[in-house]
Amino acid sequence: MKTLLDHPDVKAxxxxxxxxxxxxxxxxxxxxxxALLYLSDRPLPADEITEALGLARSNVxxxxxxxxxxxxxxxxxxxxxxxxxxxxxxxxxEMLLRIAAERKRREIDPTIALLGELAERLRHDxxxxxxxxxxxxxxxxxxxxxxxxYEQVRCLPKPTLVALMKLGGKVARFVSPLKGKSKER
Amino acid sequence: MKTLLDHPDVKAxxxxxxxxxxxxxxxxxxxxxxALLYLSDRPLPADEITEALGLARSNVxxxxxxxxxxxxxxxxxxxxxxxxxxxxxxxxxEMLLRIAAERKRREIDPTIALLGELAERLRHDxxxxxxxxxxxxxxxxxxxxxxxxYEQVRCLPKPTLVALMKLGGKVARFVSPLKGKSKER
DNA sequence: CGGTTGTTTCGGTAAACACCGAACGCTTTG
DNA sequence: CAAAGCGTTCGGTGTTTACCGAAACAACCG
Numbered sequence: 001m002k003t004l005l006d007h008p009d010v011k012a013x014x015x016x017x018x019x020x021x022x023x024x025x026x027x028x029x030x031x032x033x034x035a036l037l038y039l040s041d042r043p044l045p046a047d048e049i050t051e052a053l054g055l056a057r058s059n060v061x062x063x064x065x066x067x068x069x070x071x072x073x074x075x076x077x078x079x080x081x082x083x084x085x086x087x088x089x090x091x092x093x094e095m096l097l098r099i100a101a102e103r104k105r106r107e108i109d110p111t112i113a114l115l116g117e118l119a120e121r122l123r124h125d126x127x128x129x130x131x132x133x134x135x136x137x138x139x140x141x142x143x144x145x146x147x148x149x150y151e152q153v154r155c156l157p158k159p160t161l162v163a164l165m166k167l168g169g170k171v172a173r174f175v176s177p178l179k180g181k182s183k184e185r
Numbered sequence: 186m187k188t189l190l191d192h193p194d195v196k197a198x199x200x201x202x203x204x205x206x207x208x209x210x211x212x213x214x215x216x217x218x219x220a221l222l223y224l225s226d227r228p229l230p231a232d233e234i235t236e237a238l239g240l241a242r243s244n245v246x247x248x249x250x251x252x253x254x255x256x257x258x259x260x261x262x263x264x265x266x267x268x269x270x271x272x273x274x275x276x277x278x279e280m281l282l283r284i285a286a287e288r289k290r291r292e293i294d295p296t297i298a299l300l301g302e303l304a305e306r307l308r309h310d311x312x313x314x315x316x317x318x319x320x321x322x323x324x325x326x327x328x329x330x331x332x333x334x335y336e337q338v339r340c341l342p343k344p345t346l347v348a349l350m351k352l353g354g355k356v357a358r359f360v361s362p363l364k365g366k367s368k369e370r
Numbered sequence: 371c372g373g374t375t376g377t378t379t380c381g382g383t384a385a386a387c388a389c390c391g392a393a394c395g396c397t398t399t400g
Numbered sequence: 401c402a403a404a405g406c407g408t409t410c411g412g413t414g415t416t417t418a419c420c421g422a423a424a425c426a427a428c429c430g
Contacts, residue, residue: 009303009310010317016299023292025210027388038324041316046407056390061408082398083406090320092327107208114201118194125194131226132195135275139223142277145350152354163360165330169337174359175348212418231377241420246378267428268376 003052004039013039014053029055030063034073034088043076043085070102093158101154108147115140188237189224198224199238214240215248219258219273228261228270255287278343286339293332300325 004010014035021031032053037044044052050060064086067073072089089095119140122133153161164171189195199220206216217238222229229237235245249271252258257274274280304325307318338346349356 004314004317007313007317009307009313009321012299013303013321016296020292020296023210025208029388039317039320041314057406058391058408058410059389062389065408092323096331107205111201111205114197118198122194128192128194129189129226132189132192132224135224136194136198138277146281149350149353156354156357160357160360164356165334167360168334169341171349171356171359172341172345174356175345175352214418243378243380243421244419247419250378 001048001051003048004036005052010039027063027066029053029059030066033060033063034067037067037073037086037088038090040087043078043087045078045081045083045085047083049086071098091158093161097154100150104147104150108143112140112143112147115143186233186236188233189221190237195224212248212251214238214244215251218245218248219252222252222258222271222273223275225272228263228272230263230266230268230270232268234271256283276343278346282339285335289332289335293328297325297328297332300328 005014014032017035018028018032021034022028033049033055036049036052046057046060046064049055049064050057053060055063064073067086067088068075072095073086074089075084076087078085089098115136119133119137122128122136125133156164190199199217202220203213203217206219207213217240218234221234221237231242231245231249234240234249235242238245240248249258252271252273253260257280258271259274260269261272263270274283300321304318304322307313307321310318341349
């Protein structure tokens with residue numbers, strides 16, 4: 001059957017996206033399927049994905065579940081078709097924020113929790129080397145701050161985000177007029 | 186020999202950091218070594234790392250090279266010792282920026298380049314579905330913008346970064362007074 | 371210049387992971 | 401209430417990746 005992937009550039013995109021995924025700890029099938037759905041002009045049933053990418057049906061199923069876990073793909077119903085169909089989020093900001101949210105939830109938050117425990121325990125532990133106590137404490141504080149920042153930024157309306165991004169380094173002018181002008185660090 | 190890792194909390198930190206790494210596509214040895222160096226109060230020679238973590242000497246060697254590739258670990262000389270010693274960057278902002286810089290260089294920049302090519306070619310390709318052309322174009326623009334933003338932010342002096350981070354969502358007030366107040370999206 | 375100490379390279383092995391396909395269960399349909 | 405369609409689960413398999421240990425290489429010292 002004819003699919004999007006017949007086009008060489010589409011294929012290049014999907015393959016690259018797949019490799020990209022692997023480098024960030026996402027498995028190839030998952031990211032390939034995401035790429036395919038992102039380019040599709042209509043919801044696709046699992047079968048078609050299977051055929052287009054040459055993957056096993058079961059693999060596609062679990063990959064789709066994973067993508068839904070990130071909330072960047074969702075199930076939709078199509079008139080007169082019993083099968084589930086899937087569409088990808090096409091707003092790229094939304095996509096990025098959701099991926100970030102989920103990775104934070106899965107990996108960062110537990111890390112913060114652990115660091116919190118360790119830092120707390122070390123605070124009263126006289127036997128531990130001073131530098132260890134300080135550095136684990138700093139790490140905890142640092143990651144917590146980043147996490148807090150993300151939670152705030154994530155709640156800004158999208159147009160604001162776009163505007164901030166376009167501002168780039170110039171935002172610095174607002175925080176401390178003198179510092180905002182440097183181009184070097 | 187007695188090492189930092191005798192302390193259970195230090196061990197917990199190192200192990201967790203190692204697992205963390207694997208989830209982000211960094212191999213376990215590399216991130217464990219990084220964690221160990223981060224907590225160490227003095228430069229460590231490869232031997233000590235080998236012994237402390239129970240890794241093969243060769244593995245430690247390649248991992249150290251990798252860490253130096255990220256510029257978050259550097260070689261130092263210690264008086265009266267022929268061996269190379271290694272220390273980790275302890276400024277966490279610096280660490281984060283360097284990791285980001287390197288990953289951008291390795292993964293994002295090539296992606297932008299590829300997307301640029303594809304987008305350019307598709308612009309003149311009448312046979313390609315309209316949505317594909319648009320979406321690959323959008324993706325290219327989006328990632329390029331993010332990349333540009335990073336390059337600017339990266340050059341801000343560190344205190345400014347800290348200040349901006351502390352501001353959190355409040356930065357939004359400067360870009361468009363009405364939008365900055367929302368807590369929901 | 372040997373011998374010593376330290377580092378890197380490389381081929382093989384073991385562990386992790388992705389992926390497949392068969393079997394199972396649920397839902398719809400004739 | 402069979403039978404077919406669809407989705408998921410699960411055990412096994414192949415591929416990738418990390419890791420080890422031996423050998424090669426380089427620097428230094430007597």
